[in-house]
Amino acid sequence: MTALAAPAALTTLLASPEVTDVLVNGPGAVWVDGLGGLRRVAVHLGDAAAVRSLAVRLAAQGGRRLDDSSPMVDVHLPGGIRMHAVVPPVAPGGPLISLRVFRRQALTLADLTALGAVSAEGAGVLRSLVEGRINLMVSGATGAGKTTLLAALVSLAPAGERIVVIEEAQEIVTNHPHCVRLEARNANAEGTGLVSLTDLVRESLRMRPDRIVLGECRGPEVREVLTALNTGHDGSAATIHANSCGDVPARLVALGSLAGLDGRTVATQAAAALGAVVHVARAADGRRLVTELAAFELADGQLAARTALLFGPDGLAEGPGWSRLAERLGRS
């Protein structure tokens, strides 16, 4: 594997199994995020010029340019690391580097249970959602663990099925034996060559998918996703940024408007296409937890996500959305 063009102090931090993010705040301050939450570490990477040249070097290693004319970059690096970097004057306090570490090996649902993210009982419900071919959204805030949970759920699909995974850049690591990938592409300097998520969702339909998995639903591709899920492909899944299950309907409507869909159309299409949303959130101590399962339904022409289960420290608590979902899962 190609070594990261970074000082040993940084590569050592990135290699620690507990570390999920390393944040370099200009000269002086290096923070890590992981099992215990965000904490500052005694690592020094030099002055602002040294941090800037590190960011430039890493960007170049990922095939991108970082300079005064393009002062921000988001790039994948060797070893399963994603880097975002921004340099002055956009970052007036000095260069800011945010590194996210992806696991080289998939975390299974059993691993997530062992990490305390979900109880064995809760994991059983998640497993039955996949087995029951419920179309799922995994919601959560930035870095809450959405992609990781999505990958763990994808791995549970029967081995005899074909899964097409669509992403902006490869992040989903699964154990599934029949998983093929499509990756979006930015336009080149001449403004051509763009392959969008919307294009890829459309293409995937011609690839005989049993399930379609979209790394993140974040733009107008929501229209193609809803169409795809309303025409078969049960058991598909995507992640979506939202602060709670209850916020997902409004987020879907907002994304739909980017594709020219009005709120009512999104509501009827989403209510028919999507079965449930699983929410992940970070606890005060930094742990990443599954917190809620909600069922989508149409209420007075509006899309609603009704709480089905709350995943608390004392077990699962049923909400008003559970009975219908339980019926679909044969658990009532």
Ligand SMILES: Nc1ncnc2c1ncn2[C@@H]1O[C@H](COP(=O)(O)OP(=O)(O)OP(=O)(O)O)[C@@H](O)[C@H]1O
């Ligand atoms: N339950 C967990 N326990 C420990 N680490 C976890 C857990 N879930 C995810 N992680 C780690 O946390 C980091 C963030 O996870 P992930 O990329 O899944 O979050 P995300 O919500 O998809 O982030 P983004 O908003 O950037 O898409 C990764 O390094 C991942 O390996």
Ligand SMILES: [Mg+2]
């Ligand atoms: Mg993600």
